[in-house]
Amino acid sequence: MSPSLERRPPVMADVATRAGVSHQTVSRVLNDHPNVRAETRERVLAAIRELGYRRNMVARALVTRHTRTLGVVSFDTTLYGPASTVYGIEQAARAAGYFVSMVSLKTIDTAGVRDALGYLAEQAVDGIVVVAPQRSAAPALAGAPTDIPVVAVEGSHTGDVSVVSVDQIEGARLATRHLLDLGHETVWHIAGPSDWLEADGRIEGWREVLSAAGRTAPELLSGDWSPRSGYEAGLRLAGTPGVTAVFVANDQMALGMLRAFAELGVRVPEQISVVGFDDIPESEFFTPPLTTIRQDFGAVGKYSIEVLLRQMEAGAEWSQERHVVPPRFVARTSTAPFRA
Amino acid sequence: MSPSLERRPPVMADVATRAGVSHQTVSRVLNDHPNVRAETRERVLAAIRELGYRRNMVARALVTRHTRTLGVVSFDTTLYGPASTVYGIEQAARAAGYFVSMVSLKTIDTAGVRDALGYLAEQAVDGIVVVAPQRSAAPALAGAPTDIPVVAVEGSHTGDVSVVSVDQIEGARLATRHLLDLGHETVWHIAGPSDWLEADGRIEGWREVLSAAGRTAPELLSGDWSPRSGYEAGLRLAGTPGVTAVFVANDQMALGMLRAFAELGVRVPEQISVVGFDDIPESEFFTPPLTTIRQDFGAVGKYSIEVLLRQMEAGAEWSQERHVVPPRFVARTSTAPFRA
DNA sequence: GCAGGAGATGTGAGCGTTAACAACAAGGTA
């Protein structure tokens, strides 16, 4: 078999031969090195075009020790929040000239996160963003490989990794305060799963505003973020006397609650006011349109890449940063003044 | 400066020295080569553990010409459909021992897809899945690099790439037939954006069933998948006499329509029956719960990886495959028999 | 008119791994 039959993609040396220069000059052109004569550059570029040459990033990475790839570890990217965050991360990363290698975890646990970090380290990514909103991910982050910069999104502040997150406590404050301002005596809360840091923050903000106003916090209910769990909480609340205002920890559970209330003939907002959290695209069209707290997931993704790039530049002695994105109150028609 | 201060991660040669063997033997152990004495293997593994050695996949990729990375090009992974599909792809890829490099496009156009494919080719991915449901992506796929296997998800069947998709036509048939079976004289349809192949398929199935039943198809309305566009279509339809059944091309637009009907006092399903498409997690809790067509996005992702891996094994002469995932009718309470 | 410097290009080594082949020991067969 003739070796010429083995059609291999052209390499730098082929381009060099064709352009009548050395491979090093080709490299210079490709890397925008200043000291190349314009005419030579043109000749090299022409050869590249003619041969359909594409630089082998693997060989390049071997010597530069940079893959220009960032790793992203995330939990269930089917959910709107993680999906939006990862989308923001990906956009920002590409804008900065980086690729993104994804690892989506089905369940977040220390071993899962540690494995994911291990995979990515082996892949030699230049940096890692971990979107791990559960408390159980923290130990894995604490024991992360020290030679790769890591940024946590919505993660806990333990360990020495930088964190970018939405101010959950402030969001909960906004929601609770809004309901109190409408004249409600107190506000019920449907929390997220107990392992989630976001759920914690929302409980904290809710409790804080309530006690600052001298109100007693009602019994805490909680769900698992799903519409169904909100539905079940709604069924329970509808049978509880004296409930006039509910702050639900996310929009999907709020949707389930609205459904439960509709089935039982409880009118929203006339009888009970409901506030959600997240502001998913659907919320505006719920029945009734949901008053909620908007999280700017895109901004979170963007900032996480900013912080990560900064750490990558800083090299060995990066400093731990924290970036907090403010939430925003979005008024719709699922809340109304309290009427006895 | 002493060179020992330059703490570099250990390489294969370090492991070899420590274990008292050659680097090639270390390589053999790492690659599960059979011809290594058990005792030697143990010694090497011990050295690996002690040194915390991790194989450099970049160097490996340079010589094997395989990166064990798959590229995924997708459109707006914020949407439930693409997000779920990509999630399925990622899970299946990792199960098969592959990493996933993501490129999310903000808008799908020929240039965007071509660029994305170019990036991934440069990254030397072993295969590419393109989730490009728009017709305008097709030309880019047709001119895709021929040396990397490509599978299109929900893509058009032109060109020589393999395609995995949900049977959109059949889904539309199920929806339309269901409404006719309930006694409705005809069925209105709110289509998706005209550039989307899925929108086309749903129109086709709808038309087919209608004409097979000898009914005339009403004027075709269309939206952009967003709840708002469904809301606007709903406003229009509510003012149109004789509308008793609507098949909406996705659940989000159906949500908007339900909202419009609620505002105008049109009762669903008593006055108008509504069927959606997708079965997003929220649909079950709409007011009323939405009858819809479920797409198994996870299966689509899984099959796309299966097909892709098959093509990668086949090497140069792979054959074009098509895999169609059947949709499923999901009955809820947004539809009812026609009552004059 | 020639030293000195700046710009443009080429040469050789090395990144860390796997592939191909060589080498050697141990055991079985003629």
Next chain:
DNA sequence: TACCTTGTTGTTAACGCTCACATCTCCTGC
């Protein structure tokens, strides 16, 4: 005993690129 097989290990050469350094040319200034 000689010989061939089989298993185990080592040696050397790529893979395609960038880096450090060498070389050569041309321009400037005294």
